[in-house]
Structure formats: C-alpha cells, structure tokens
Amino acid sequence: MIRTATPADVPVIHALVRELAEYERSLEEVRADAGQLREALFGERPAAFAHLAVDDVSGEPVGFALWFLNFSTWRGVHGIYLEDLYVRPAARGGGHGRALLAELARICVERGYERLEWAVLDWNRPAIGFYEALGARPQDEWTVYRLTDGALAGLAGTER
Numbered sequence: 001m002i003r004t005a006t007p008a009d010v011p012v013i014h015a016l017v018r019e020l021a022e023y024e025r026s027l028e029e030v031r032a033d034a035g036q037l038r039e040a041l042f043g044e045r046p047a048a049f050a051h052l053a054v055d056d057v058s059g060e061p062v063g064f065a066l067w068f069l070n071f072s073t074w075r076g077v078h079g080i081y082l083e084d085l086y087v088r089p090a091a092r093g094g095g096h097g098r099a100l101l102a103e104l105a106r107i108c109v110e111r112g113y114e115r116l117e118w119a120v121l122d123w124n125r126p127a128i129g130f131y132e133a134l135g136a137r138p139q140d141e142w143t144v145y146r147l148t149d150g151a152l153a154g155l156a157g158t159e160r
Contacts, residue, residue: 001096002103005050005064010038012061013050020086024121041066051103053087053096063087065100072115079115080104101134119144 005013014034021027040048053063063086070081082104087096101116108116117139120127128138147155
C-alpha cells in the first residue's frame, strides 16, 4: 500500500500537491513545478523525500506524504517534519493516511529520530480528529510564523 517515490512519480506528486492546495483553498499559491519537485526529491542533494499510498487493486497512487529532516536542539537528534500529507477524497477511509504516517513513524524509530511533526489548518476538523485518534497532540503554545516574498526580501536587504 505504501512505497517510496521514484523519479517517475514526480508528475503524480505534482498533481497531488495541486489537489492538496485546492482542498486547502490556496491553489493560487502553488508556484512549484514538476522540475523543482524532481530536483528537491531526486537531485544531487535531495532536500525532501516522498512516499506514495497506492490503491491495492489498481496500483494507482491515491495519496502522498512529502517530508524532510528537522533537528531538535533539546533532544540532540533529527526528526521528520511532514510538509504535506494528502489522500484523494475517493480513497479516504481506506487506511492510506494512517499507513503513510505509520511508515514515517517506522522510519523515525528505525533511525533514532525522536519526533514526527506537522501542521494542520485549524478549520480542518476531519484531519485534526484523525491525527488525535492516532495519539498526536497539538502544540497549542506555539505559533508558526512565516516570511515570504517582499517581507523576506526586505529583511534580507534585497528588496524586490
């Protein structure tokens, strides 16, 4: 049901990224193209990794997890940051999302990583319920901040 992505999977991963962005009401923010994903996942120095959930009957991809390593200064070891987890609506409820997370948990345990972390939109109640049922707990005391576009360039002193 779960397999490591290959370079041949880049077009479907790109399509799934766009589907996720549409679900999250942010399709207009997607700028990444398939070439950028290919480089990030399979270039000379991969910065991210991906796994696919595939339909047991057809073998067609129905979801994906895209992740990268983070590091905890408090624990002194790497962890996994799950950037995206998405299962196509028609395949939800079939165990694909749980299987993707279980694979990442397995990687953490096998490699001695002590954290598997991700963010979820506050309005995505189905996802929040799903994650909490697995034993994940929100980190309510933390607020995520982000610099992009003009604010990022401005702070860097390279105003566009």
